[in-house]
Amino acid sequence: MKHILRLALLALVLVPVASCDTDELHNRNINPQALQTVPMEFLFSAAELSSASGGAAGDNRYIDWRTNIGFCAYAIQQLANATLAGISPGDKYFDNVESYNAPWELIYGDQLKNLAEVLRQTSPGGFDENKDVLRNAARILRVFNFHRLTDYYGNVPYFNALQATSKVFAPTYDSQDAIYKDMLNELDQAGASLRALQPTTNRDDQAFINADLFYNGDITKWKKFAYSLMLRLAMRISNVDATTAGTYVQKAVAGGVFTSNADNLWVAMAEGPSQWTNQNGISRAFLSSDGGQPGTLSKTLIDELKGPIKNSVADDDPRLMIFSEGFGTHTNPLEQRGLPNGLDQTMVDAMEGKKGVNIAATFSQLNSKLIQVDDPYLLMSYSEVALLLADAGVRGIGGVSAANAETNYNAGVRAAMQMYTPFDPSFAVSDATVDAYLAARPFPADKDGRLEAIGTQLWLSKFMNWWDAWADWRRTGYPVLTPVNFPGNVTGGTIPRKLRIPNTEIATNQANYSEGATTPDTPVGRVWWDVAK
Numbered sequence: 001m002k003h004i005l006r007l008a009l010l011a012l013v014l015v016p017v018a019s020c021d022t023d024e025l026h027n028r029n030i031n032p033q034a035l036q037t038v039p040m041e042f043l044f045s046a047a048e049l050s051s052a053s054g055g056a057a058g059d060n061r062y063i064d065w066r067t068n069i070g071f072c073a074y075a076i077q078q079l080a081n082a083t084l085a086g087i088s089p090g091d092k093y094f095d096n097v098e099s100y101n102a103p104w105e106l107i108y109g110d111q112l113k114n115l116a117e118v119l120r121q122t123s124p125g126g127f128d129e130n131k132d133v134l135r136n137a138a139r140i141l142r143v144f145n146f147h148r149l150t151d152y153y154g155n156v157p158y159f160n161a162l163q164a165t166s167k168v169f170a171p172t173y174d175s176q177d178a179i180y181k182d183m184l185n186e187l188d189q190a191g192a193s194l195r196a197l198q199p200t201t202n203r204d205d206q207a208f209i210n211a212d213l214f215y216n217g218d219i220t221k222w223k224k225f226a227y228s229l230m231l232r233l234a235m236r237i238s239n240v241d242a243t244t245a246g247t248y249v250q251k252a253v254a255g256g257v258f259t260s261n262a263d264n265l266w267v268a269m270a271e272g273p274s275q276w277t278n279q280n281g282i283s284r285a286f287l288s289s290d291g292g293q294p295g296t297l298s299k300t301l302i303d304e305l306k307g308p309i310k311n312s313v314a315d316d317d318p319r320l321m322i323f324s325e326g327f328g329t330h331t332n333p334l335e336q337r338g339l340p341n342g343l344d345q346t347m348v349d350a351m352e353g354k355k356g357v358n359i360a361a362t363f364s365q366l367n368s369k370l371i372q373v374d375d376p377y378l379l380m381s382y383s384e385v386a387l388l389l390a391d392a393g394v395r396g397i398g399g400v401s402a403a404n405a406e407t408n409y410n411a412g413v414r415a416a417m418q419m420y421t422p423f424d425p426s427f428a429v430s431d432a433t434v435d436a437y438l439a440a441r442p443f444p445a446d447k448d449g450r451l452e453a454i455g456t457q458l459w460l461s462k463f464m465n466w467w468d469a470w471a472d473w474r475r476t477g478y479p480v481l482t483p484v485n486f487p488g489n490v491t492g493g494t495i496p497r498k499l500r501i502p503n504t505e506i507a508t509n510q511a512n513y514s515e516g517a518t519t520p521d522t523p524v525g526r527v528w529w530d531v532a533k
Contacts, residue, residue, distance in 0.1 A: 040121050040128045041211035043114040044138055048213040049277065050111045051145060052267035052377040060277055065285035066102040067152075067499070069293050072466035075496050076459070076473055077300035077481050079366075079466075080339040082348045082359055086285075086293035091341050092486035093496055093523065101502040103152050108161070111145045116162040131204045133197065133219070137212070139190035140226045143183045144379075147233060150179050151471045152499045154518025154527035157509075158182070170509045173516025176528035180237050184230060184248045191226035191255055194219050213267055214379075224263050227255035228385050235388045236475055237529045238397055249398025253389075258382040261419050265379040279373040282464060286371045294359070295366030297324055300481065302338030302364055304456070307440055315440030318429045322420050323463055324364040339363040342484025369424040370464065376422050383419060383461045386412030387454055391476075394450045406443045409454060413438060416461040452478045477532035496523035497530055 050060075066087055073079040074090030081088040089096035115138050121128045122135035150156050157171035158179045197217055199206040209217030214225070234248035258264070269280040284290045305323070307315030320333050330336070339348070339359065348357050390408035392400040414434045420427035444450050455478025462469030473481070474497055485493030501521055506513050518525055 037127070038117075039207075040118045040131065040134060041207050043118050044134060044141075045211045045213055047111045047114040047118070047138070047141055047145075048267065050106070050114075051141065052213075052269075052379060060279060061281035061284040061290070063102045063106050064281040065293060066096070066098045068465075068467045069282070069285055070096065071099040071496070071499070072470040074298075074341065076466055076470045077298045077341050078459075078463060078469070079294075079301075080296050080298040080341045080343075080363075081294050082296075082339060082343045082345055083294055088293075090496065092344075092484060093489035093491040093494070094486075095490050095500075095523075097503070100500045101504070103149060103499065104502050104505060107145050107149045112142065112149075112162055115142045115145070120165070128204075131208070133194065133205060134208050134211075136190040136193045137208070137222055139186050140222065140229070143186050143190075143233075144229060146179065147183060147229070148467065150176050151236075151527065152467070153501055154498055154525070155179075155516055156501075157512070170512055172512045175516075176518070177241070180233060180241075180529070181244065184233055184244070187226050187230040187233070188248070188251055191223050191230070194223055194226070214265060221263060224256055224258050225265055225380065227252040228257040228263075228380060230255070231257055231385060231388050231392075232380075234398070235391060236471065238392075238395060239475065239531050240529050242397060246398040249392050249400060253398065253400065257389075258380075258385040261382050261415050264381045264419060266376040266422055267379060268376050269374050271374045275373070280371070280375050280377055282377070283371040283373045283375055286366065287373075295371070296359055297336075297338045297364045297366060299338035299340045300479075302336050304460070304479065306333075306336070307437075315437060317437060317460070318417050318433050319420075319460065319463070321367075322427050322429075323367060323370070325367040325369075327363055327365050328361045330364075336364045337362075342486045344486075369426070370420075372423075378419075378422075378465065381415065381419055381461065383412045383416035384458065386415060387458050387461065391451070391454045391458075394447060394454065405450065409443050409450075409457070410438055412454075412461070413457055416457065451476065452480075455479065474527075474530045475532055490522075491524050494524050498523065498525045498527055 069079070070087035071090040074081060074088050075093075076090075079088075079091075081091045087096060087099060089099050118138040119135060119142070120126055122131045122138070123129060128134070146156075146158060150158070154176050155173045156176075156179070158174040159172075159182070160168050161171045163171065197205040197209065197219055199209055199217075205217075215221040230248055231252040234245045234252060238245040269283075270278045272278055275284070285293045286295050302320070302324070305317040305320040307317070316333050320336060321331075324336050325331075326336065340351075343351070345357070345359075348359065349355050352362065386408045389400055390405045390412060392398050393402045393405035393408060396402065414431070417429045417434050417437070420429075441453075444453055455472065455476035458472045458476065459469050459479055462472060473479075481495060483491075483493055483495045498518065498521075500523065501513065501517055518527060
């Protein structure tokens, strides 16, 4: 009898519980203020912003401060640093763990991680598999970020990287050759697959427009970006795989590359709401109250910007007083002087013949109008495209006409000089000024002279985009830079040519690193395409 009573009581208890197992009860455990799924558009926007601001939310100056400026701008001899302020291993060829680690940590850990999820969920079987435009734009942006990563380090995990959801925790390394071929194929497929948007009938298309920080959903410009990036990648491997380079140069030109400064890829920045997310990472790195990078221009740069006619500004590069703010009261172009790379304070004092030389009051300083925290961030320009077409024509790559090399060169120089007005309207440069410059420095008649002129102009056009100026210099060998040999440097007086892979990666992925990383994994090692003298 007791058992019967127990069962009856248990039944009385269970009945109301069963009857309360409703959606309403389940929903009580759901926070109505929280997202239950993350919109893929949000992750895509985050990847765009991080690609432009130099780091993840939390420190948007991370890569710019440590690597773009601290390593590349000095190694490429556009900035110089004789003080102990900031991070500047590229000036004297020292090791710096932060400069080595920053791109690896942030590109894998932020940009590519977000894009991997976008691609996973917009591919067949994902919960957003119908968002084909978002998927193809993400493929293009993924190439942009992997291209940066492999140009920094050489061989890196690529094909099975970012596959932790598939339990791949120690990815193998892939050769840069294989990575480049796949990136070029990805651009080919994604660029061709981008379709016209239909925002009035397709909510996903409207969502992409709202999320796109690059081009606000302008598919024509996205296609141009894809093919312009294809042109860059194809020319980057032109010294080691001319056949593949030629194939993709042809595809890029046929697909349609940038044709004017109106196509330049600018990403808008703002003072708020968060300084860590919305502000320009390059600008913040130079703030004395923030990153504290000195903004002293290199003698190599200033000397190149000054015209061949001494004591005259008639043939000076108009970018001289765009890049330079002067120093002290010296704002006349003729008075500009750059600081030689590879000096410390004692060496500067000896050079100037006095003690305690004030560097900022003695040498040309970076123009403050270029480094406002709400200044836009330039990722790629028409000037680069025109100069690469000139390069391809001179080298006979991809069917680009050699007869048009001078026209493309002049167009690239003009575009480079006239592209700075988004920073400040006072940076406008007239056609007449560019014409005077080109007349004073005409395009050479011989092949070697033409390649040097193109390489030098690519170097100048990448001011502030120093990571890519470093890559261009490694490919072309121009301009010819004189290395420094500061006591205790780690390269033996050789300009660095790659970044070391971080020790944390080596420790956690030792076997794959040992088997597949580019060797020597030192600053004097060379990535696959770097064969220039």
